Amino acid sequence: MNFLKIFSAGILLAVAAQANAQTADQKKPDNPAKCANIKEGKFVRPNYPEGIWHMTIKDNVQTEYFNNGKDYIKSTLVFVDDCNYKAIIMEKSDKNNPVQIGDVFNNKILATQDNLLKVNTKIEGTQFDVVYVKVK
Secondary structure, three states: OHHHHHHHHHHHHHHHHHHHHHHHHOOOOOOOOOHHHHHOEEEEOOOOOOOOEEEEEEOOEEEEEEHHHOEEEEEEEEEEEOOEEEEEEEEEOOOOOOOOOOOEEEEEEEEEEOOEEEEEEEEOOEEEEEEEEEOO
């Protein structure tokens, strides 16, 4: 019985030590943020299948693809500074999408970590944070 108590305590300590080691290994955000990562590439959202949504950015044109690439929203990007930019809607394929041509989304890159970017987006008094994963 004593052996069982000692064995259980040892397992508990080993599990606790492993949990502490895992939290110590977590990476910290880039400091300063690597805002240039948004300027070109292909992006997805964590836990979203690429067919539901993905985005490409090239030559200051952002294209968001939906519905397995059948629908899109194309925006021109105007960089205010390294970490702030406006996305102005130029074109869209789905007429029922509530986004309108000429709408302006104000974006601020809040943080980066390796290929992750956290962006705050504002439009007409509404704001939300989105995390993008740069895959190319």
